[in-house]
Amino acid sequence: EMRAELDDFIRTYDPEGLRSEHEALTEGDTSSLANLYYYVMRHYANHATTDKEVSQRIAHRERKAGVVRVTDPHCLDVEAQIIEIGKLRAKRMDPRLDGLSADDWALLRESDAIIFNIDYPLGMAAYHIFSQMSTAINRIQGVYIMGKAATLNGRVGDVMIPNVIYDEHSKNSYLFRNCFTSQDVSPYLNFGTVFDNQKAVTVRGTLLQNRDFMHVFYEEG
Structure with missing residues (x-):
């Protein structure tokens, strides 16, 4: 219902440089356009030039x-x-x-x-x-826990489903049966690949990692 408003906002203010992405999606008319609108809506609602009534309208529609x-x-x-x-x-x-x-x-x-x-x-x-x-x-x-991560295999937009997590803080490895597999997720993706039975590493900080350290985890599978 707010598509025209969001279109104008993206063209005028280009939040996070998304104007070119918006134009490409509009021309291709893909389902990813809905995801873009949802993301931009927060920028639109919080923008200094946006009337407070917009935030109230969004909240009202969400409550309905x-x-x-x-x-x-x-x-x-x-x-x-x-x-x-x-x-x-x-x-x-x-x-x-x-x-x-x-x-x-x-x-x-x-x-x-x-x-x-x-x-x-x-x-x-x-x-x-x-x-x-x-x-x-x-x-x-x-x-259900979902987040973003860096992967040693794959590309941006791919999905990784682990069943082993190594915790650098405690030095413990946690094995579990993930309730999702690649077959559960793949039908809902328009782009990207799903990798299951993966190993994840939770780290003290991304800046503390290096190529040699990551190579050890990669070789361990």
Whole structure:
């Protein structure tokens, strides 16, 4: 509904140099355009020239769709979203998520479950958030962790699914059965490749790494 406004904003202010990307996507008319609009919407809402009414309008539409955004949590400098499963509607979803039947959607409308989506908590912040939630919430159906990472194989936009994580802090290796495989994720990607059964390394800091150090992990598989 805000496409025209976002188009004008991108052409006028070129946030993060995205004008050329926007023009290429507009010409190609790919599904990635929706992702671009979602990303630019935050810049648009927070821009000095944007009326405060715009932020209120965005928040109102999100609440109607079952999404409550917590932008000022006071205790932690991370944004969060509370998504009510019962308010999700098929017409608002990405068209790639079309696997649910009418009966499935009817069942979801009766659900009182929520998705608590936290924007990028790091290290101990993530640990403390999960500790508090696990003690305060009666029933947790699942915890899903997704983030960006540098990979020794692959290209930008590829997806890595690990089942082993080495922690440089404790020197421990953690083996687990990941609930996702490449077959689960690949159908939803327009671009990129999915690598599963991978090994991940959590480090003290990216600047402390070097080629020789990474080569050891690469040789270990």
